[in-house]
Amino acid sequence: MLNWIILEASSYAAQIDNVILIIALLGGFWLFAAEFVLFYFVAKYRRSRSPKALHITGYDHEHNKWIHWSHYAVIACDIVILVFAARAWYHVKQSVPEHVDEEIRIVGHQWAWEFVHPGPDGKLGTPDDIDLVDELHVIINKTYKFHLESADVLHSFSIPRFRLKQDAVPGREIDGWFTPTVAGTFDVPCSQMCGLGHGIMGGRIFVETEDEHRKWLDSATGKTAAIPGHSTGKLASTQGRN
Amino acid sequence: MTTHVAADHAHSEGDHGHHELSFIQKYVFSTDHKVIGLQYFMTGVLMGVLGALASYVFRMQMAFPGHAVPGFGLVTPQIYNQMVTNHGTIMIFWFAMPVLIAAFGNYLIPLMIGCDDMVFPRLNRLSYQIFLFSALLLIASFFVPNGGFGGAWTSYPPLASNPIYNQTPYGAPMWLAAVALEFVAFLLGGINFITTLMNARAPGMKMYDIPMVVWMIVIASILFMASVGPLVAGAAMLFLDQTLGTGFFDPARGGDPLLWEHLFWFFGHPEVYVVLLPAMGIVAEVLTVFARKKLFAYRTVLWTAVATGVLSFFVWAHHQFVAGIDPRMANIFTVTTLLISVPITEMSFVYIGTLYGASIQLSTPMLFAIAFIVEFLIGGVTGIFLGASGADIYFHDTYFVLAHFHYTFVPIAVIAVFAGVYYWFPKMFGRYMNDTWGRVHFWGTAIPFNGIFLPLFYTGMAGDHRRTFNHLNFPDLARGDLNFLRELSTVSLLVMLAFQVIFFVNFFYSMFRGKKAPANPWNANTFEWVAASPPPHGNFVTLPHCYRGPYEYSVPGHSSDFWPQNEPAPKT
Numbered sequence: 001m002l003n004w005i006i007l008e009a010s011s012y013a014a015q016i017d018n019v020i021l022i023i024a025l026l027g028g029f030w031l032f033a034a035e036f037v038l039f040y041f042v043a044k045y046r047r048s049r050s051p052k053a054l055h056i057t058g059y060d061h062e063h064n065k066w067i068h069w070s071h072y073a074v075i076a077c078d079i080v081i082l083v084f085a086a087r088a089w090y091h092v093k094q095s096v097p098e099h100v101d102e103e104i105r106i107v108g109h110q111w112a113w114e115f116v117h118p119g120p121d122g123k124l125g126t127p128d129d130i131d132l133v134d135e136l137h138v139i140i141n142k143t144y145k146f147h148l149e150s151a152d153v154l155h156s157f158s159i160p161r162f163r164l165k166q167d168a169v170p171g172r173e174i175d176g177w178f179t180p181t182v183a184g185t186f187d188v189p190c191s192q193m194c195g196l197g198h199g200i201m202g203g204r205i206f207v208e209t210e211d212e213h214r215k216w217l218d219s220a221t222g223k224t225a226a227i228p229g230h231s232t233g234k235l236a237s238t239q240g241r242n
Numbered sequence: 243m244t245t246h247v248a249a250d251h252a253h254s255e256g257d258h259g260h261h262e263l264s265f266i267q268k269y270v271f272s273t274d275h276k277v278i279g280l281q282y283f284m285t286g287v288l289m290g291v292l293g294a295l296a297s298y299v300f301r302m303q304m305a306f307p308g309h310a311v312p313g314f315g316l317v318t319p320q321i322y323n324q325m326v327t328n329h330g331t332i333m334i335f336w337f338a339m340p341v342l343i344a345a346f347g348n349y350l351i352p353l354m355i356g357c358d359d360m361v362f363p364r365l366n367r368l369s370y371q372i373f374l375f376s377a378l379l380l381i382a383s384f385f386v387p388n389g390g391f392g393g394a395w396t397s398y399p400p401l402a403s404n405p406i407y408n409q410t411p412y413g414a415p416m417w418l419a420a421v422a423l424e425f426v427a428f429l430l431g432g433i434n435f436i437t438t439l440m441n442a443r444a445p446g447m448k449m450y451d452i453p454m455v456v457w458m459i460v461i462a463s464i465l466f467m468a469s470v471g472p473l474v475a476g477a478a479m480l481f482l483d484q485t486l487g488t489g490f491f492d493p494a495r496g497g498d499p500l501l502w503e504h505l506f507w508f509f510g511h512p513e514v515y516v517v518l519l520p521a522m523g524i525v526a527e528v529l530t531v532f533a534r535k536k537l538f539a540y541r542t543v544l545w546t547a548v549a550t551g552v553l554s555f556f557v558w559a560h561h562q563f564v565a566g567i568d569p570r571m572a573n574i575f576t577v578t579t580l581l582i583s584v585p586i587t588e589m590s591f592v593y594i595g596t597l598y599g600a601s602i603q604l605s606t607p608m609l610f611a612i613a614f615i616v617e618f619l620i621g622g623v624t625g626i627f628l629g630a631s632g633a634d635i636y637f638h639d640t641y642f643v644l645a646h647f648h649y650t651f652v653p654i655a656v657i658a659v660f661a662g663v664y665y666w667f668p669k670m671f672g673r674y675m676n677d678t679w680g681r682v683h684f685w686g687t688a689i690p691f692n693g694i695f696l697p698l699f700y701t702g703m704a705g706d707h708r709r710t711f712n713h714l715n716f717p718d719l720a721r722g723d724l725n726f727l728r729e730l731s732t733v734s735l736l737v738m739l740a741f742q743v744i745f746f747v748n749f750f751y752s753m754f755r756g757k758k759a760p761a762n763p764w765n766a767n768t769f770e771w772v773a774a775s776p777p778p779h780g781n782f783v784t785l786p787h788c789y790r791g792p793y794e795y796s797v798p799g800h801s802s803d804f805w806p807q808n809e810p811a812p813k814t
């Protein structure tokens with residue numbers, strides 16, 4: 001639904017946008033209905049046209065049926081919204097796909113993202129891992145599981161074009177997943193206030209084809225994070241403490 | 243319940259015997275609820291102006307990043323965060339709450355329930371003094387080394403708890419202490435409102451005869467008192483973390499940052515209704531008077547307010563869907579949040595229903611009251627997107643959220659407050675405000691308000707995150723259409739701010755030179771209009787007796803279209 005404003009670039013972006021669409025339709029209906037009635041009353045019952053007001057309590061069925069009736073309709077809309085929202089939520093946040101192609105580690109720092117790629121062997125936590133600052137390289141249509149941590153304060157890992165967002169909490173490792181479906185380079189801003197540099201903290205994700213990715217791997221092998229005082233080894237020791 | 247408790251002996255200090263009070267006694271150390279109400283009003287509005295000026299600074303930076311802001315100068319990331327944080331804090335705690343609850347509550351409750359003062363006048367005075375001190379403390383926090391706190395009004399640790407991370411070793415604890423003191427002031431005020439309503443009602447005033455605005459302020463005070471306790475405890479822990487280096491919220495020392503989020507939002511969500519309900523109350527009074535119509539289903543309004551209040555204690559984690567809480571919890575909080583839509587829609591419909599068959603006079607207060615409903619509906623509906631877990635994954639912490647909650651807060655704290663001010667001004671000062679300029683001010687507020695925040699829904703949908711110092715740092719966000727909307731929003735703010743000058747001139751000019759108003763200029767029913775305008779110390783010549791509900795307008799067979807609560811039924 002938001003594709004015309006902002007690209008849907010992950011496997012679940014369209015599903016989340018559908019939840020938004022459903023709410024926009026149902027909520028929009030109520031909004032316009034209520035505003036319409038309101039403006040209609042204001043126009044119709046101006047003193048010039050309606051010099052004497054009615055005296056009604058609003059308790060009799062004749063009048064309050066309008067409110068009770070809409071009551072049930074609102075509950076029905078809520079249930080529809082709940083079903084769509086919970087399904088999207090379950091898919092994105094509560095389940096991990098059976099098949100995961102690669103795992104990555106993401107660490108929030110004041111004020112940069114550290115992305116640990118599994119490197120040529122495809123396994124995370126081995127010496128050939130590629131550790132980069134503010135640069136994440138992934139392959140289109142592969143499923144990634146991420147392990148999200150923070151080295152200092154709260155941060156939030158957000159890729160608007162994937163409709164993905166997850167806070168990073170120091171002392172915890174939070175897992176999630178995504179499958180990019182469109183090649184390109186996208187923003188990875190931090191979306192949780194994390195101090196002075198929060199407003200300019202942002203990485204980029206490079207969604208590449210297999211070929212491009214291999215080229216990048218060749219050129220990048222051996223690189224490590226340039227964030228002083230926060231070597232991967234030190235960060236690794238914070239995991240599992242939960 | 244109907245025994246009439248005279249305000250306690252506090253009065254005997256100053257005024258017995260000598261009726262001429264000195265200026266100091268009358269305005270600085272007064273225990274008169276009306277003076278305290280006006281003190282709260284003036285202080286709150288002054289703080290609101292500060293909050294608005296802060297929004298001027300950061301909105302200019304947002305629309306024209308890197309350019310010096312006229313009248314202020316260059317905005318650094320530090321200043322930006324400090325402005326955003328204190329704008330939010332001030333607008334909620336030092337503008338919305340004091341004006342809606344303390345100012346209107348203090349001024350109106352004794353007058354509207356027909357008694358001479360609050361039950362605890364000296365507690366009341368203490369409440370204001372603590373509040374004033376907390377405001378000064380907050381302002382002082384801007385001028386200490388390293389400046390004021392910039393970690394957002396939600397003050398999440400470990401950023402807020404550790405000076406190494408927030409880099410404001412003095413600003414952060416001062417900010418927190420100011421907020422905690424403000425809570426104390428409102429606890430004292432709340433005790434007073436609740437006790438006064440229970441004990442000092444005019445004889446004959448039963449549950450359903452109490453004017454809605456009084457109910458709403460009292461329910462809000464109960465909500466506040468019930469929700470703020472855990473947060474005060476949390477604030478004490480956070481203060482210790484900040485100053486003594488304890489580790490309540492520091493994971494490296496066994497603490498948990500998410501604990502603060504829970505405590506904060508357990509208070510924070512009810513707080514939304516703490517400010518909403520008084521605004522609904524003000525609108526109910528204005529709406530009925532200028533529609534010449536009984537409030538539609540009084541009891542329904544009252545009980546939906548109570549239901550909303552109770553439900554609001556079970557929704558807090560909708561602010562934390564993606565915060566790292568157990569993801570299964572999101573489903574429960576989506577259910578409770580969607581449930582709140584039921585009483586809130588009901589309340590909105592009842593207000594619209596009040597206009598059915600009415601005889602509407604579009605006076606300045608009425609325009610504001612109607613605008614409140616029009617705009618608040620938008621705020622309410624957009625909240626559903628954020629309460630629905632699946633959609634909130636995307637919208638959380640974007641400008642969509644920001645636009646949503648300003649569509650609730652600005653109607654509440656600005657539009658409804660203006661409705662109340664234009665409506666009760668003749669009572670407060672015995673003079674009318676100028677109606678023509680009032681209308682100009684109305685349109686100059688309502689239209690630019692939409693101009694500020696409608697565009698931000700769109701930029702939020704396009705991925706603009708809140709609290710972003712400079713969007714141009716993000717290649718995807720440096721788009722022409724988004725830049726245009728950011729500028730549109732800022733220009734609208736400038737227009738809206740300019741129109742507020744009209745209000746202030748009108749307000750102060752009318753205070754001294756406005757047309758003289760009689761005691762009951764709008765032909766309203768409630769007790770405050772029985773008292774002289776402005777009401778003297780002690781309010782009423784003889785305390786009124788209550789014979790009927792507050793909204794008996796256009797009663798068939800009655801000689802006039804209003805029927806004051808204190809007027810005995812004619813003998814038949």
Ligand code: HEM
Binds near residue numbers: 329394707
């Ligand atoms: C005068 C009109 C107002 C304008 C133009 C305005 C604008 C803004 C903007 C643009 C932000 C976000 C800044 C950012 O995230 O970078 C903001 C934040 C906020 N505003 Fe307002 N606002 C106004 C009035 C109000 C009122 C009346 C209230 C409440 C009663 C309010 C409460 C807040 C809160 C709680 C925040 C969040 C602060 C934070 O993120 O820590 N604002 N405002």
Ligand SMILES: [Cu+2]
Binds near residue numbers: 190192198201
């Ligand atoms: Cu951040």
Ligand SMILES: [Cu+2]
Binds near residue numbers: 510511514557560561
């Ligand atoms: Cu909430």
